[in-house]
Amino acid sequence: MLTTPERIAFVLLVLICGGLAFSGFRNIVRIVRRGAPADRSDNLAGRFVRALVDVGLQKTVFKARPWVSFFHAFIFFGFSFYLLVNINDILEAFIDGWSTIGGGPIASAFNLFSDLFSVLVLTGMVMLLLRRFVQKPKSLTFNSSVKLHSKVTSGGVRTDSLIVGVFILLHVGSRWLGTALHLAEKGHGDAWLPTASIASIPFRGLPTSTLELGIHTCWWMAMGLIVLFLPYFPRSKHLHLMVAPINLALAKRTPRGELTGVANATEPGAETLTDLPWTQLLDSYACIMCNRCQDACPAHASGTPLSPAALEINKRYYVNEHAAQVAGGGAVANLLDFAITQDAVWSCTSCYACVEVCPVGNEPMMDLIEMRRGMVFEGKMADEVAEVLRNLDEKGNSFGDSARKRARWSKKLDFKIPDARKESVEYLWFVGDFASFDPQSQEVSKAVANLLHEAGVSFGILYEGERSAGNDIRRVGEEGLFDALAQQNAELLEQCEFEKIFTTDPHTFNALKNEYGPYAGAGQFEVVHYSTLLVELLNSGRLPIKAELGGRGTYHDPCFLGRYNGGFDAPREVITASGVELVEMPRNRENSFCCGAGGGRIWMKDHDDVTERPSENRIREALALGDIDFFVVACPKDLTMYRDAVKTSGNEGKIEVVDIVDLLNRAMTGDRSSESNKEAAA
Incomplete structure (x- = not known):
């Protein structure tokens, strides 16, 4: 279809734009490789199969915003099929006589899908652009105290969205219109191209030269735009098309409640971008800037300076702006200088909602925990946090009370709870700090004890031997203290005789169940929440x-x-x-x-x-x-x-x-x- 000069021009354009894009992709690889070590090499084949299934079914996207996800699915499925459409268009341009119009069953099926998907993509894109630029939902804005990159505050995300949206409309729209002009040139419609056939009606009867000019123009608008977009692609949020499946495949596969340990105990945590594990650098390239994580964040909903979305967006804009420097091994700024404020780091509740809802597998919560680790190591924390950590270090509980008071609540019972350190029991009750020291929670502890006693359950507690399980200590960033407390608890548990551990505290439950495995004797016991025990009874x-x-x-x-x-x-x-x-x-x-x-x-x-x-x-x-x-x-x-x-x-x-x-x-x-x-x- 293309003339020889057009073919030469297209090849030259591909070489030039492809070379520029290659430079951008090479920088991305170099930047990600500068991150701290993280092992995600287990079962790679299974990881990628699962990721492709999840992406193919849009499972992660439909976790939230059903109507937005519905229109996004139009674009995803249509754009995925357009890979074949674009290959066909290249063949049509470079092989004389190549055309699927009027072809056999396979060509006809291809035409039907390309026709319908074109309309779906255009519909989906128009709806999403209307949402962002006309409806302007509050979910796409940030609290006034959230730290934002200067290009974000000046409208960078909106501009990027507009560029990507217009590109998709022009690319798909031009291809669809070009098909309509092909049909007009033939003088009739095609049942396998229903919408293009309707669109061709106004153009029938135009001079052949005019139709040919239109066909060539539409081809260049469709295919030329893709090539021209290539150098921008590594800088655009549209990059998530490539990176999201990789990010999902390389996501953490250990239990959600098990934090990754510190790689370097002498310099724990992250201060700069490249101190973060490489997987968390990859997050910024996968981010689609949809703000779903922010929607789910209790800290942002409360008005604090924390936005997990802004954190990832700021990281992305920083590496875009300093790509050559970061990729080349140059100095990298402190995360607090461009990505987030210290107040925001300490606003996180570690609820995991931002990670769970992310459609591309990002883990912004882990960035915050890594930063906390570094801050705690350097003593940069609120006074009240420092005081609690001292209490935990000296007393073994966050309340700062004597260990002898841990089981004082049990003295008001009509019976004595067995000491699991001294006698064998079926259930060892790891009570936890709040259930032991908080007055309101103590009443619940007594109610649980009475019910279990009435049901004839054999259970015991550790009395003053119990220490905080350390769940929240670890999420504050104090790895050393968590390790010490976990080791003490594990050693004591190993000396006791019991069949199962139960607890009324989900935080304690998570630590014992997921994070005590590395400690001698602790990882072999079944841990249940008291709700499970009550149901059994x-x-x-x-x-x-x-x-x-x-x-x-x-x-x-x-x-x-x-x-x-x-x-x-x-x-x-x-x-x-x-x-x-x-x-x-x-x-x-x-x-x-x-x-x-x-x-x-x-x-x-x-x-x-x-x-x-x-x-x-x-x-x-x-x-x-x-x-x-x-x-x-x-x-x-x-x-x-x-x-x-x-x-x-x-x-x-x-x-x-x-x-x-x-x-x-x-x-x-x-x-x-x-x-x-x-x-x-x-």
Whole structure:
């Protein structure tokens, strides 16, 4: 189809633009390789097969924003098929007589798909551009205190989106119009090209020379634009087309609740971009800048300076701006200088929501933990965090109380809980700091103990021998202290005789289940959350229900039980067994909204920019369900956070925050009043 001069011009254009693009891609490889070591080499074939399936089915995209995902799927499937379309167009241009119009069954099927996918891509792209530039959703903006690269504040992301959007419209639209002109030249439509046939009607009857000019112009608009776009591609967010599948394939495959250890104990954490593991440098190239992670972030929703999206976007704009310097091994700026503020680093609750919701497999939370590790190592932390870490180092608990007070709550029971250090038990109860020292949580601990005793369960505790399990210590960034506490606990556990460990604290549950494996004797034991144990006892008839409570309740999924460890069903079974009608909040299970206590945030003061605490946001969500009696929790920290939130949000008397064991206890005794609330009030 193309003339000889056109063919020569196209080849030269490919060589020039391809060479420029190659330079950009080479810089990307060099920059990523400068990152710290990270091993993602296990089962590479399986990793990439799984990633291709997930991408092919758009599974990660449809986790959120269903309508946006729907139109994105139009573009994805259409653009994927357009790889074949573009190959066909090259063949048509360079092989005389090549055409699929009027061909056999395979050519006809190809034409039908190319015709329909063209319309789908154009429709999807128009809808997404209307959303960004006309609707302008709040989710695409940032809190005023969020640190942003200067090019982002001047509209760089919007400009990039517009360039990519216009490119797709022109590329696909020109190809589709070119097909219509081909049909007009033939003087008739084609049943296998339905939309192009309709579009060809106005052009039929035009002079052949005019149609030929139009066909050549459309070809160059379609194929020439691709070639011209190549040098821009490595700098554009459109790069996610290539990097996202790779990023998903190389994602962390160990348990969600198991943090990657420190590579260099003498210089832990990250201060500069290249201190981050190379996988986290790859994240910035995979990022599509959709802000879904920001939507899910409780810290950003509260008004703090943290935006996981801004972190990845800032990283990307920095490496774009300094690509040659970074790729060449030159000096790299401190992350706090361009990517994020120190306040934002400490605003993270380590809830994992940003990682779970990301459609391209990014892990911005891990950047923050790496930065915290470096800051803690250098003593750069809030005074209240430093005080808690001293308490943990000296006393073994975050409250700073004597270890002898750890089991004081149990003295109010009518029986003595066996000492698991001295006698064999079926269940070793690792109580945890909050369940041991917090007054409200102590009442839940007593209720659990009474129920287990009544059910005839053989269980014991470690008394003053127990130390903090270290889950939040590790997420604050104090690896050395976590290691010391975990080692002490592991050595003590190894000396005890028991069959299983259970705990009422999801944070403790996560640490024991996922992070104690490397410590002698600790990794061999089964660890269960108390909700699982309660369900087993209910099903076996050892916890008989006297009178169903009635009423309506909603349940909050704790991050470290639900999103991290998949513990969704057992707490709900306890609630329904108690006779309470369960009404789900819009954000539930994997999509649950963090209470704001994790990542050590429960030890820190609220940021000055906070407009609404995550816990208050959640109470408002529950009340919006209408006529809800109980806000049910299965975590000691949640009990404290949400009872406080009911008060600070002015909703006292409108909803009761209760633990699952409180509901069960009432159903078993027939007493509808809350023992834990009575004790807390007293």
